[in-house]
Amino acid sequence: MGEFEAIRPFNDTEVPAVLARLINDEHFLDILTRYRFPKLSSPLGWLLKPLLRHRLRQEVSGITSVSMLQDKLEPYVDRTIEKATDGVTYSGLDNLRSGCAYLFMANHRDIVMDPAFVNYAVYHAGLPTPRIAIGDNLLQKPFVSDLMRLNKSFIVHRSITGRREKLAAYQMLSAYINHSIRQDSQSIWIAQAEGRAKDGDDRTDSAILKMFHMGCKDESFADMVKALHIVPVSISYEYDPCDLAKARELYTRETTGTYTKAPGEDDVSIALGITGYKGRVHVEFGEMLTGEFSDARQLATEMDRRILTNYHLFPSNHLAYERWDGRDETLAVPPAESLFTADELEEARQKWQDRLNNCPAEYRLQMIRQYAQPVLNKYRLLAGRPLD
CATH class of the missing domain: 3.40.1130 (Glycerol-3-phosphate (1)-acyltransferase)
Incomplete structure (x- = not known):
């Protein structure tokens, strides 16, 4: 695939060398140290970076292919998704x-x-x-x-x-x-x-x-x-x-x-x-x-x-649509109360309001549209109408 050299992903034979390059990249280690130790990275970065480099070297030892690397990273991805x-x-x-x-x-x-x-x-x-x-x-x-x-x-x-x-x-x-x-x-x-x-x-x-x-x-x-x-x-x-x-x-x-x-x-x-x-x-x-x-x-x-x-619509989408000045009153969009349980909707109302409260007043119309637009798009199409 020489013709695609400038854009292609790394192949398996390149993995060990690229991993070694990453472990020795100071910018990469700086970011990792700040991410892993946000409070200690500034005063103790000089100590933590070598320790993190040593740990990384142990973690990637023996990895010789992209699939092996993805297998190694999978638990970290799972934990990140679970937390967020x-x-x-x-x-x-x-x-x-x-x-x-x-x-x-x-x-x-x-x-x-x-x-x-x-x-x-x-x-x-x-x-x-x-x-x-x-x-x-x-x-x-x-x-x-x-x-x-x-x-x-x-x-x-x-x-x-x-x-x-x-x-x-x-x-x-x-x-x-x-x-x-x-x-x-x-x-x-x-x-x-x-x-x-x-x-x-x-x-x-x-x-x-x-x-x-x-x-x-x-x-x-x-x-x-x-x-x-x-x-x-x-x-x-x-x-x-x-x-x-x-x-x-x-x-x-x-x-x-x-x-x-x-x-x-x-x-x-x-x-x-x-x-x-x-x-x-x-x-x-x-x-x-x-x-x-x-x-x-x-x-x-x-x-x-x-x-x-x-597109899967959540309570946040319907709550935003209800207060959006761009909604289409001729569309048969069901009220949120008919789609979600009372407990689910109450929790969503609080979270949605908290989000709006944290948004400066001048940006709120743009915030509301982000969540409301998918409702308008979906129900227009379901009604057999054009998007615009």
Whole structure:
């Protein structure tokens, strides 16, 4: 796979050397020390870092493949999920069959946890985990790139600005995705659009679907769709740890016309997304697409229909919808009281109100929309009406 050298994940033969490089990366050890020992890292970092390096060296000793590394990390992932959620549920895994590679295309709310929850489900179902598409804007530090590529991530070059260079990057990405599924029999995870849906409005970008076809122009669009075994995935969080930051960004864009990220803002979002409270989480694996899709627009419409109708609505979504000025009074949206028990709804009302109380007044409309928009989208589609 020499042609994909610039974007591919690490292979098994590279694992020991990359692990050794990580263990000796001072920036990586600094972050680990602060994470593991938040109160002691500043005064005693000089002592804790060598101890942590020694412990890491023992932990990764003998790991010579990506699958061995994932097996080693699995208990840590389980504990992280247990601490940050009130439970994760899955449906649709019975749609997947062993020996088949899929293109998992999902809505996108969290930088790391979206693919992590898909990985978690597939891993515990006894199936190979997918290769994960990640933007190069998140790989500014060498150790982050090493970590992600060790975990089967491949790079999407988003920071390229030149038209010719961007076209070449998309062609390589398309060729890699097609090669991974068709030749390597390795599944792929990719978001339905570039960047997170900060306003809760999950829509498929048809440009991504067109990109899939760039690597196989000798066949029809419909045949490409069939060959890639596309599975729509709906990821639903009861609470978004980054909702306040998203509301602030939305408000700033709406009032000033632009928003510039502060240095390290993505790193903060990643950390908060991993460790922050999410309430309940549900992941729905839809049925693989099998219809005749003649172009990207038609496919995007069907992807939206599947992802949005499979989206699991929590009490927080309905409570937000009830007080949202963007709700559609002509839609037959059931009242929250008819969908949830009194105890469940009372607890949710308190948590939702606490969240709003912690949100500055000027951002509250944006906060409410994040949670309410999925209700509007789902019930419009269920009523057979267009999204817009």
